[in-house]
Amino acid sequence: MTIKLVAVTGCISGVAHTYMAAERLEKICQQEKWQVKIETQGALGIENLLSEHDVASADVVLLIADIELEGAERFTHCRCVHSSISTFLRFPERTLTAVKKIVTSPQETHINIA
Numbered sequence: 529m530t531i532k533l534v535a536v537t538g539c540i541s542g543v544a545h546t547y548m549a550a551e552r553l554e555k556i557c558q559q560e561k562w563q564v565k566i567e568t569q570g571a572l573g574i575e576n577l578l579s580e581h582d583v584a585s586a587d588v589v590l591l592i593a594d595i596e597l598e599g600a601e602r603f604t605h606c607r608c609v610h611s612s613i614s615t616f617l618r619f620p621e622r623t624l625t626a627v628k629k630i631v632t633s634p635q636e637t638h639i640n641i642a
Contacts, residue, residue: 531562531631534578535590536597537613538569545613546570549592556620562627569597578602588627592616607633611641 535553539545550566557564567578580602583589589606591597594613609626616623619641626639 529631531560531627532585532587533557533562533564533590533627534582534586535564535566535592536569536578537566538593538595538597539613540594542569542571542595545594545617549613549616552617552620553590553592556624560624569593569595574598587631590623590627592623605636607631607635608638609641610638615641 535550537546537549537553539549546568547570550568553564553566565578565582566576568575583602583606586606589603589608591600591603591608591610592613607630609623609630611623622641626641630637630639
């Protein structure tokens with residue numbers, strides 16, 4: 529089954545970790561053969577903004593952030609996996625496991641990865 533993801537990454541400084549997490553996620557999705565579109569909220573503002581269609585057609589939303597994300601209300605009714613940037617970068621397998629688990633859950637299911 530091909531899983532379609534959308535993700536938002538954002539760190540406190542808005543520089544390195546925001547983009548490191550996005551790059552790591554792209555590589556993981558290539559390995560898993562998952563589709564992904566990633567919005568970054570960094571020092572340059574919002575880049576690669578997710579459209580309503582992107583969000584509506586996604587199987588799972590990943591919120592990988594250490595900041596209050598702009599537009600987070602867009603994801604209220606979606607299946608969401610939340611992770612801090614450091615947890616995602618150190619333990620990406622936790623995120624993979626959560627995605628595989630939540631993809632068959634009802635909409636509005638949210639998982640927080642510690």
